[in-house]
Amino acid sequence: MTGAAIRVSEIFGPTIQGEGVLIGQxxxxxxxxxxxxxxxxxxxxxxxxxxxxxxxxxxxxxxxxGEVRRLSGGVPLTVSLSGGNPxxxxxxxxxxxxxxxxxxxxxxxxxxxxxxWFADLDVLxxxxxxxxxxxxxxxxxxDECLAMAAGRPMTVLKIVIxxxxxxxxxxxxxxxxxxxxxxxxxxxxxPPPPDDDSATVDIDGVMNRMLxxxxxxxxxxxxxxxxxxxxxxxxxxxxxxx
Amino acid sequence: MTGAAIRVSEIFGPTIQGEGVLIGQxxxxxxxxxxxxxxxxxxxxxxxxxxxxxxxxxxxxxxxxGEVRRLSGGVPLTVSLSGGNPxxxxxxxxxxxxxxxxxxxxxxxxxxxxxxWFADLDVLxxxxxxxxxxxxxxxxxxDECLAMAAGRPMTVLKIVIxxxxxxxxxxxxxxxxxxxxxxxxxxxxxPPPPDDDSATVDIDGVMNRMLxxxxxxxxxxxxxxxxxxxxxxxxxxxxxxx
Numbered sequence: 001m002t003g004a005a006i007r008v009s010e011i012f013g014p015t016i017q018g019e020g021v022l023i024g025q026x027x028x029x030x031x032x033x034x035x036x037x038x039x040x041x042x043x044x045x046x047x048x049x050x051x052x053x054x055x056x057x058x059x060x061x062x063x064x065x066g067e068v069r070r071l072s073g074g075v076p077l078t079v080s081l082s083g084g085n086p087x088x089x090x091x092x093x094x095x096x097x098x099x100x101x102x103x104x105x106x107x108x109x110x111x112x113x114x115x116x117w118f119a120d121l122d123v124l125x126x127x128x129x130x131x132x133x134x135x136x137x138x139x140x141x142x143d144e145c146l147a148m149a150a151g152r153p154m155t156v157l158k159i160v161i162x163x164x165x166x167x168x169x170x171x172x173x174x175x176x177x178x179x180x181x182x183x184x185x186x187x188x189x190x191p192p193p194p195d196d197d198s199a200t201v202d203i204d205g206v207m208n209r210m211l212x213x214x215x216x217x218x219x220x221x222x223x224x225x226x227x228x229x230x231x232x233x234x235x236x237x238x239x240x241x242x
Numbered sequence: 243m244t245g246a247a248i249r250v251s252e253i254f255g256p257t258i259q260g261e262g263v264l265i266g267q268x269x270x271x272x273x274x275x276x277x278x279x280x281x282x283x284x285x286x287x288x289x290x291x292x293x294x295x296x297x298x299x300x301x302x303x304x305x306x307x308g309e310v311r312r313l314s315g316g317v318p319l320t321v322s323l324s325g326g327n328p329x330x331x332x333x334x335x336x337x338x339x340x341x342x343x344x345x346x347x348x349x350x351x352x353x354x355x356x357x358x359w360f361a362d363l364d365v366l367x368x369x370x371x372x373x374x375x376x377x378x379x380x381x382x383x384x385d386e387c388l389a390m391a392a393g394r395p396m397t398v399l400k401i402v403i404x405x406x407x408x409x410x411x412x413x414x415x416x417x418x419x420x421x422x423x424x425x426x427x428x429x430x431x432x433p434p435p436p437d438d439d440s441a442t443v444d445i446d447g448v449m450n451r452m453l454x455x456x457x458x459x460x461x462x463x464x465x466x467x468x469x470x471x472x473x474x475x476x477x478x479x480x481x482x483x484x
Contacts, residue, residue: 014460016469023265024425024468026460077465183266211477218256218268223319226266227258234476235453 003093005058009033009047009084011067012241017080018232020125020158020183022106027080028071030064030094032056035084036112039133041162043191043238047084052194061094068098076102078122085109087145092117108158110135114144121153126180128173130159130166132187139176146177156180161213162187174225182225184217186210192238201237206230245335247300251275251289251326253309254483259322260474262367262400262425264348269322270313272306272336274298277326278354281375283404285433288482289326294436303336310340318344320364327351329387334359350400352377356386363395368422370415372401372408374429381418388419398422403455404429416467424467426459428452434480443479448472 013028033056035048046052068079079098081091087109095105095117106123118124128142129135149155157180159170166187174182186209190202210229217225236242255270275298277290288294310321321340323333329351337347337359348365360366370384371377391397399422401412408429416424428451432444452471459467478484 014463014465016456016460024470026465026467026469072465073463075463075465077463207477214258214477218258221256221315221317221319223256223268223314223317225268227268228266229473231471235449235456 003061004090005060006064006089006091006094007033007056008059008064009044009052009056010241011064011071013071014077015242016231017078017106018235019185019228019230020108021154021156021181022078022080022123023228023231025078027078027106028068029080029082030068030086032081032083032086032089032091034088036088037085037110037129037133037135039129039135041133041187041189041191043188044082044084045191046194046240049194061091061097064094065097068103069101072103074101076104078104078106081105081107083109085113087113087115091115092120095120109145110137111142111145112138114141114148116148118145118148119150119152121149124149124153124155125158126155127158127160130161130169132162132166133160137173156183158183158185160185160187162189162209167213167216171222184213184225184227186213186229188230188233190238192240199238201233203234203237206233245303246332247302248306248331248333248336249275249298250301250306251286251294251298252483253306253313255313256319257484258473259320259348260477261427261470261472262350263396263398263423264320264322264365265470265473267320269320269348270310271322271324272310272328274323274325274328274331274333276330278330279327279352279371279375279377281371281377283375283429283431283433285430285480286324286326287433288436291436303333303339306336307339310345311343314345316343318346320346320348323347323349325351327355329355329357329360333357334362337362351387352379353384353387354380356383356390358390360387360390361392361394363391366391366395366397367400368397369400369402372403372411374404374408375402379415398425400425400427402427402429404431404451409455409458412467413464426455426467426469428455428471430472430475432480434482441480443475445476445479448475
């Protein structure tokens with residue numbers, strides 16, 4: 001295993017995956033540093049804003065692998081590759097290494113950067129950002145991500161929803177990719193400031209948005225969608241490393 | 243479509259499935275009345291205790307089907323067959339009827355009564371009850387349920403956990419059926435009294451049990467299990483019909 005250094009913001013677990021298709025599943029997170037997006041409501045600014053760059057450790061795939069193996073006690077599980085945008089890091093060698101020991105890999109990305117190693121993943125979560133993020137989705141890039149995945153990993157869409165515009169965006173995206181399962185997630189309008197993970201989350205606000213979203217989806221008869229909150233936020237608020 | 247009358251406690255939705263493998267998925271619930279168990283912490287006594295029998299409407303499969311179709315606006319979705327123990331009702335004709343219009347059916351049962359129509363389901367959730375329920379699992383019956391399903395529906399285990407004894411039971415069950423996915427669910431120690439669905443749920447208590455369970459599972463390196471709370475309890479407390 002060789003390859004360029006990977007910028008790592010944090011490695012933690014095992015804990016459970018808090019959202020989307022793997023919700024409730026034990027996992028170790030590898031959160032990479034750096035992102036080509038700046039979403040207005042980003043909930044992991046400590047892994048995005050270059051102001052925190054000095055906290056991102058350059059690590060080899062072998063070093064990361066050693067830490068994942070240590071945390072999981074050498075018992076294979078699903079590793080969650082997250083960010084920032086993990087697609088901007090050279091993760092192919094890490095995936096190969098883990099597969100050799102029976103581990104699985106799930107990656108979540110906005111789909112702005114496509115990599116040939118997407119095809120080596122077990123789960124690919126494409127999470128294009130809705131209008132409230134302030135970002136614009138390049139659908140040609142999203143198409144390219146799917147082309148790179150080549151139908152090999154289980155691939156799903158996960159879309160964060162804050163308001164009616166976001167909801168409309170989610171419907172459009174779902175229509176564009178009818179073969180992909182769609183997970184809708186109420187946004188957290190009280191994300192953690194990067195320097196203060198004890199900052200309070202407005203759980204009632206998040207839950208009210210969840211209820212609103214359930215009503216939207218069922219009222220619309222969008223029965224193929226799945227609506228899930230961020231379980232880790234309900235359990236741990238904005239606390240990091242869990 | 244013919245067949246004997248089905249005793250129905252309530253039909254409601256669409257809402258989202260709050261627990262287990264279909265968590266977050268829009269569904270209409272058909273809750274049947276009557277149960278061969280009396281779990282100490284039963285959270286649907288209004289569909290179990292024969293004291294409430296006069297509230298259970300005997301309905302034909304055709305009548306139930308009409309209500310499901312009305313609630314879902316004729317748009318196919320997954321119907322959740324729940325109880326009580328729905329396996330003691332003659333649900334085969336209802337399933338056939340719904341399949342004819344593209345609907346899917348998920349059934350949850352403790353696995354104490356096996357039916358040949360289990361093979362017609364799309365999802366079968368076997369939920370053997372742990373020691374804290376006061377019930378004893380007849381594993382020969384559970385085996386029979388699996389034999390009846392004949393590998394056709396997606397079949398999973400869901401086990402409610404209150405304490406260490408329950409956890410040990412869950413591990414034993416998982417070991418007995420290594421090919422089935424396991425969903426673990428922290429118990430609600432403040433279930434609704436059957437006559438008062440506005441009674442308060444101790445959400446903090448449920449969440450603390452969830453956190454304990456996550457620690458157990460990850461500490462044990464039981465990485466194949468999935469740990470999920472009852473989302474509907476977090477969203478709606480003990481309220482019925484949502």
